[in-house]
Amino acid sequence: MKIEILGSGCAKCNKLKELVEKVANENGINAEITKVEDINKILDYGVMITPGLVVDGDVKIAGKIPSEDKVKEWLTQ
Amino acid sequence: MSPDYLLYLMNAGVQSVQNYLALHVLLCLIPAFFLAGAIASLFSKESVLKFFGADANAYVSYTVAAVSGCLLAVCSCTVLPLFAGIYKRGAGIGPASTFLFSAPAINVLAIVYTAKILGYDLGAARAVIAILLSLVVGISMAFIFERKQQEAKKGIKTFGDDEHKKSAYLFILLLAILITPEIISNGRYLGVIMIVLILITAHFSNKWFTKEELKEWMGETWFLVKQITPLLFIGVFFAGIIVEILPKEYVVEFVGGNALSSNFIAAISAALMYFSTLTEVPIISALTILGMGKGPSLAMLLAGPALSLPNMIVIGRIIGAKKASVYISLIVIISTISGFAYGMYII
Numbered sequence: 001m002k003i004e005i006l007g008s009g010c011a012k013c014n015k016l017k018e019l020v021e022k023v024a025n026e027n028g029i030n031a032e033i034t035k036v037e038d039i040n041k042i043l044d045y046g047v048m049i050t051p052g053l054v055v056d057g058d059v060k061i062a063g064k065i066p067s068e069d070k071v072k073e074w075l076t077q
Numbered sequence: 078m079s080p081d082y083l084l085y086l087m088n089a090g091v092q093s094v095q096n097y098l099a100l101h102v103l104l105c106l107i108p109a110f111f112l113a114g115a116i117a118s119l120f121s122k123e124s125v126l127k128f129f130g131a132d133a134n135a136y137v138s139y140t141v142a143a144v145s146g147c148l149l150a151v152c153s154c155t156v157l158p159l160f161a162g163i164y165k166r167g168a169g170i171g172p173a174s175t176f177l178f179s180a181p182a183i184n185v186l187a188i189v190y191t192a193k194i195l196g197y198d199l200g201a202a203r204a205v206i207a208i209l210l211s212l213v214v215g216i217s218m219a220f221i222f223e224r225k226q227q228e229a230k231k232g233i234k235t236f237g238d239d240e241h242k243k244s245a246y247l248f249i250l251l252l253a254i255l256i257t258p259e260i261i262s263n264g265r266y267l268g269v270i271m272i273v274l275i276l277i278t279a280h281f282s283n284k285w286f287t288k289e290e291l292k293e294w295m296g297e298t299w300f301l302v303k304q305i306t307p308l309l310f311i312g313v314f315f316a317g318i319i320v321e322i323l324p325k326e327y328v329v330e331f332v333g334g335n336a337l338s339s340n341f342i343a344a345i346s347a348a349l350m351y352f353s354t355l356t357e358v359p360i361i362s363a364l365t366i367l368g369m370g371k372g373p374s375l376a377m378l379l380a381g382p383a384l385s386l387p388n389m390i391v392i393g394r395i396i397g398a399k400k401a402s403v404y405i406s407l408i409v410i411i412s413t414i415s416g417f418a419y420g421m422y423i424i
Contacts (some may be wrong), residue, residue, distance in 0.1 A: 008158065011304060039161050039395060048162030049122055049155060063122055067289070 001031040001075070006042045006052030006062070013051040016065050020053065023071045031075065086318050093317020094310060097359050102193055105258065109189040112251040114298025116185070119244045119290060122149055129167040129176075142172040143211045146180030147188075156180045157388065161395045170396065171219030174404055175211045177392070181382035182207030186305070186355060189255065191378065194358050199371070202419055203378050210379065210411050217407055222400055243285040250278045305354050312356025316363035328367040335372040335420030337413065343373035344412035347381035348405065351388075357381045372420020380412035 003020060007013025017035055024031045036042055036054075045054060049063035053074070060066070060074050125148060127133070128141040142163070149159060156177060164173035181187070183204050192200025254274050261267045282291060332339045352360065361369070361377050369377075384405060393401040 010155075011300070039158055039391070040165075042158060043162055043165050046166065048126065048159050048166070049149075050158055064118070064293070 001029060002056055003031045003033045003075075004054040005033065005035045006045060006047050006054060007035070007050035008037050008039060008042070010050060012065055016051040016053060019065065019068060020071055020075075023068060023075055027072065027076060029075050086321055089321045090314040090317040093320070093359070093363075094313050097194060097313045097316070097362070098310070102190075105189060105193050105255070106186070108251055108255040109186050110302055111294075111298050112248065112255065113185050113301055114296075115244070115247055115251060115294050116148055117301070118293040118297040119247065119286065120148055125149060126162075126167075129163045129172060131167050131169075133168055135168070135171075138168040138172040139175055139212055139215055142168075142175040142215060143179050143208045144183070146176060147183045147185055149180065157391055157395075160392075164396060169219065170222050170400065171215040173215075173396075174218040175215030177404075178214045178383050178408060179207050179211030181354075182211075182379065184354075186301075187358075187382070190355050190358050194362050195365070195374065195378075198423075199374060199378065202375055206375070206415050206419070207379060210415060213411060214404070214407050218400070218404060221403055247278070247282060247285065250274065250281065254278065308353040309355050309359075312353065313359040316359035319360070319363045320366055323364075323367060325367050328364060328369055332364065332369045332373040335370045335417065337417055339370060339373045340376045340413045340416035340420070341409075343369070343416060344376040344380040344409045347377040347379075347412075348384040348409055349386055350381060351385035352381050354382075370420055371423050372416040372418075374416075375419045376412045376416025379415060380408055384408055 003024070005013060005017045005020065007016070013035070017033065020033060023029075024033065042050065042052065045052065045059050047059060047062040051065065052062040053060045053066065053071075055074050061070070125141060125145050128137055128145075146156075149155070159180075160173050160177040163176055164170055167173075188200055188204050191203050254271065257270055257274060258267060261270060282294075286294070332343045347357075357378065361374050361381070364377075365371075365374055389401065389405060392404065396404070
């Protein structure tokens with residue numbers, strides 16, 4: 001599974017990354033988590049409000065930090 | 078530098094923190110923080126983004142770009158991605174530049190703090206002029222760089238389209254709390270009315286929003302406080318020191334009065350400086366104490382938050398060096414002229 005965190009180093013983007021890493025660890029999900037910081041690449045996903053979460057190329061959320069349950073749902077699908 | 082002098086400077090910095098962050102100032106910032114937090118968490122930004130789409134009506138996208146800064150970008154770090162998005166994915170260089178210029182100037186916190194510290198005339202002038210001028214900047218950019226019909230890719234991703242009515246009511250209640258202390262001067266009435274207003278707001282917030290949403294709102298508010306206040310403290314501290322070490326004569330010579338050159342120097346130096354959210358206010362206030370004119374103050378308020386060396390670089394990377402330099406020159410020229418005009422009008 002490929003997970004990308006979109007965000008140019010803002011505080012919330014880091015928080016989202018921590019959250020995703022935590023959920024992945026707790027559920028034993030083998031995921032490659034990367035942070036996308038380049039504005040142009042973020043825009044390629046059509047995301048303008050960071051942070052954004054992309055799972056396997058699919059934008060799940062943009063503009064806010066999702067709840068832990070939501071992240072779990074997306075990662076375990 | 079002798080230790081005594083150093084100690085004296087430290088003292089000046091601390092004094093300044095006490096003045097600028099006095100109780101009455103903090104009291105007016107608290108509701109503003111709650112309002113900003115509510116905007117960031119409860120307001121679904123996607124509903125505004127659709128006005129920036131590639132196929133949106135030009136009049137609509139310019140207008141929305143000019144005023145939506147207060148709803149979309151509470152923190153300056155969100156402005157650049159939105160700018161890039163509007164430029165590349167949506168309505169193009171015109172509305173994008175309009176947004177880039179107006180957004181940092183019209184966020185709720187900035188306006189409240191400017192009004193409180195520098196006076197209501199400058200606070201209001203800042204907001205109104207920023208909105209009007211952002212339109213001038215945007216339209217000029219669009220005019221100069223007549224869009225070479227670039228294909229807008231895929232468009233803008235949006236999520237959900239929530240009910241907005243309740244958030245609108247909440248914003249009105251919070252605004253009332255924000256403004257009431259300014260209108261009513263009688264202490265006893267004020268206390269009673271404030272308590273009633275706060276109780277009403279608390280009651281309806283509980284009724285209108287889910288626990289989850291409330292938690293998010295509080296989280297967002299706290300996040301903003303944590304993010305903005307430490308830097309504000311540092312800014313205020315140094316503003317106090319600036320007053321001590323910067324010779325008055327220089328300030329008066331370069332940015333005193335209301336000469337066109339004073340306004341120009343104010344605009345261009347503010348454009349190069351980096352101000353974190355709200356710190357522009359104490360710094361400009363410090364310079365005013367040293368003799369900077371009202372016109373140059375406004376020029377600084379307009380050019381300062383909109384531009385800084387680091388964000389010039391990012392802007393350049395997004396729209397290219399040529400467009401960026403035209404944008405930067407436009408901001409400096411327009412800030413100079415409006416500072417000059419405002420100074421004339423005041424005198």
